[in-house]
Amino acid sequence: MIHQIFILIDHSGLILAVGGALYTASTTAAAITALLAPTPGRRRDARKVLALLLRRAAVDDQPTPRSTIGDEPTA
Secondary structure, eight states: OHHHHHHHHHHHHHHHHHHHHHHHHHHHHHHHHHHHOSSHHHHHHHHHHHHHHTTOOOGGGSOOOOOOTTOOOOO
């Protein structure tokens, strides 16, 4: 019984390592494509994929920062 648990732990570690390597490879490929793609549309699509992989909002989807200097406070 204990021997089987150790085998499962060993295999799960291998699965996690392969998954991490695949995630790193796909993130790297999306980042390189976002930088080096020949057309703006492909670069934009690669940035959206990269945002999904990194669980962040895409640059095009973020609101434009607005300065509040000089605004009257609202009550």
